[in-house]
Amino acid sequence: MASAPAPSEAPADLAGVTRSPVDGHAVVETREVSKVYHMGDVEVQALKGVSLTVERGEFVAIMGASGSGKSTLMGILGCLDRPTSGTYLLDGEDVSELDRDELAWVRNQRIGFVFQSFNLLPRMTALKNVALPLLYSPEDLEGDETPEERALAALETVGLAERVHHRPKELSGGQQQRVAMARALVNRPAIILADEPTGNLDSRSGQEIMAILDGLNRQGVTMVVVTHEDDIAAWARRVVRLHDGEIVLDEVRR
Ligand code: ADP
Ligand code: MG
Numbered sequence: 001m002a003s004a005p006a007p008s009e010a011p012a013d014l015a016g017v018t019r020s021p022v023d024g025h026a027v028v029e030t031r032e033v034s035k036v037y038h039m040g041d042v043e044v045q046a047l048k049g050v051s052l053t054v055e056r057g058e059f060v061a062i063m064g065a066s067g068s069g070k071s072t073l074m075g076i077l078g079c080l081d082r083p084t085s086g087t088y089l090l091d092g093e094d095v096s097e098l099d100r101d102e103l104a105w106v107r108n109q110r111i112g113f114v115f116q117s118f119n120l121l122p123r124m125t126a127l128k129n130v131a132l133p134l135l136y137s138p139e140d141l142e143g144d145e146t147p148e149e150r151a152l153a154a155l156e157t158v159g160l161a162e163r164v165h166h167r168p169k170e171l172s173g174g175q176q177q178r179v180a181m182a183r184a185l186v187n188r189p190a191i192i193l194a195d196e197p198t199g200n201l202d203s204r205s206g207q208e209i210m211a212i213l214d215g216l217n218r219q220g221v222t223m224v225v226v227t228h229e230d231d232i233a234a235w236a237r238r239v240v241r242l243h244d245g246e247i248v249l250d251e252v253r254r
Helices: 070-077 100-110 126-135 147-157 173-185 203-218
Strands: 028-039 042-054 059-063 085-090 111-115 191-195 222-226 238-243 246-252
Touching: 028 070, 042 070, 042 246, 059 070, 059 203, 070 085, 070 191, 070 222, 100 111, 111 173, 126 147, 126 173, 147 173, 173 191, 173 203, 191 203, 203 222
Parallel strands: 059 222, 059 238, 111 191, 191 222
Antiparallel strands: 028 042, 028 085, 238 246
C-alpha cells in the first residue's frame, strides 16, 4: 500500500462551519445491512450483511472492484436509499425505517455529498449553488446571517473566495469540485460522503481536492470517500474493502 502523503496546508479556519460534536455515539453505525435489487425474476444481492461503524472525525476510504457494492453502500449511508434488511443509525438515530420525506430532511440536515460529476446547477453562480441547500432550512442560519454570507464562508474554506460569481462552465474541473465541496459543507453536516470525487479530474487536481478534504477532516469533519485508486485512498486513515457485497478488509493506517 502507498504511504499517506504529507499533511497539506489546512484550508481557512472552519470555526462555525462544523457542528459541535455530540458525544456518545458513532456518526455511522450499520448493523447487518443487506440490499437486494430485483431485476425481473433475478435477485441481485448488492450488500450482504454489512456492519460498519464510523466514529466522529474519522477519514475512511471505501475500496473494491466495480460491482462490489460501494455505491449501494454510499446510497444507504447517504439516506438516498434504504436497506432491504438490517439497521442503520446515523448520528445515533435509526433512519432505516424513515419514509422518503423524512430521509430527504435527514439528507439536507446531516449529510454533505460530493459526486464524481460535481452535480452543480449550470445557470447558477458558485455562490448560488452553495447557498441552495440553505433555502430548504433557513432556520440553520445564525442570527441575521444571510444564506450568501454562509455560502461565502464555505467557499473561503475551500479556497475559492475570488470565484464566487463564476458559473460552473467558467471554472475548471477542480474548481467545480471545490464548489461542490463548499455546498456539501454549508449545512454543517455530520458527515461528508464522496463517491469517486476525483474520478473526473486529472491527477494533480485530484490531489488538490484530496488535500482540501484532508484539511476539513483535520478540523473535525467526518469523511467517507469511495475510490478505486490507491493514491487517493492513501489520504484516508482507514481503508474498508468490499468484495461481492461484503467487507473483506478493514484496516487502520498510521
Ligand atoms: P460499485 O459502486 O462497487 O461498482 P454498485 O453498488 O453500483 O457497485 O453495485 C453492486 C451490485 O448491485 C452490482 O451487481 C450492480 O449491478 C447491482 N446494482 C446496483 N444498482 C442496481 C439497481 N438499481 N438495480 C439492480 N441492480 C443494481
Ligand atoms: Mg459505484
